[in-house]
Amino acid sequence: MTAGFPLDPVTGPSRILELLYNMKVRDVMSADIKTASRHSPLRDIQILMKENSITGVPIVEGSRLVGMVSMDDIIRALEDGRIGHPAESGMSRNLIVLEDDMPLSFAISYMEKYHFGRFPVINKNRELVGIITSRDIIVHLLISINRELEQLEEQDRAPAQQALEGSLNRKWYTHKFDFEEAGKASTEIKKIMKEKRPDIPPKLLRRIAVAGYELEMNQVVHSEGGHIEFQLDADAAVIRAEDRGPGIPDLENALTEGWSTANEWVRSLGFGAGMGLPNTRRVADEFTIESDESGTRAKAIFYLYKSGEE
């Protein structure tokens, strides 16, 4: 991560990453926005900025965003003697906008990438619903981090649970549409297996990795996010995938090859072909799945010393 925002949305602590993905732009933005029309003189906008201590004013037509006038635009207009001209003559038109249901991590990467002080926020109908500044992000993050820390301190006082003798447990979190991180859990599961059980057949290793990857991608593509748990015992490896919903309305269909509810965007990334769950069931020695609105819970079991596999 570049200097500036000291919170790394990729390698930061998992509690913080959870926050960055669970908090949405709409939770942090200011919904009380001062706007102006394209015909308002730049001078009026300058006054609006001064009176409200703000540094940018969205220019709207109804609820549609058509431009943005920033402090820089005002200064330029003053220099060129255009301060009496209408907003549309001095506004920026090529706007970078955020959507209200994007995770907060998006807003942070945008701040880093574009170096604007603020971003207009639009909803699904492309209407202007708010504005988000780095200050908004900092304030809300501090509040949430405080809350998390309190919880952690609380937990610290509780006695730590002992891990089972001889077995290994690992857990990874997945986040909705986070394709950059997706696949890390299965890559690590493969690594752990190679390290701890170098004697297991390559085909079995591959079956375990494929199941992990399919379940992980399923969470990223279809759920609100969740976690992947890996348990390695003496004679079996178990992958558990639990997400936070919205659940699979028709499990029977979801287990049918080719049936998919993924959108075009997901498909353009090479996924959502409707093979995930059927493929997981195919490669696992045992596979169970249950789903309701609160989430989907899947479990794939692999027996490590079944004979006959190369």
Next chain:
Amino acid sequence: MTYVKLQELIDAQFHHRCSTWERGNITNFVASDLMSDVLTVDDEDFVLVTSLTSDQVARTADIVGARAILLVNGKQPQNRLIELVGELNISLLSCKERMFKTCYILGRALSEEGISL
């Protein structure tokens, strides 16, 4: 088929060489832009031919044990993909030819080496 031969046949460019690429003997290719489909293939040690350039191409290749990725259609990998194949020790090549022509040339060369598809 060696990687040198593959490179000559389709005028491919190396972006990353895995640690064993010189000893590599390619006997199989899997061509698809759907990583979901690649995950259902039971073959091993193949070269993944695709025009997708997302990180998931490298992840998928690693999960199914592919030895190399060949990007077709003139697609160039982003730095992230190059870094990731480095971490996962997978070779990465690209060529300008389209998917079908690439597959045709490589398939013909494999048959000439006596490998039935």
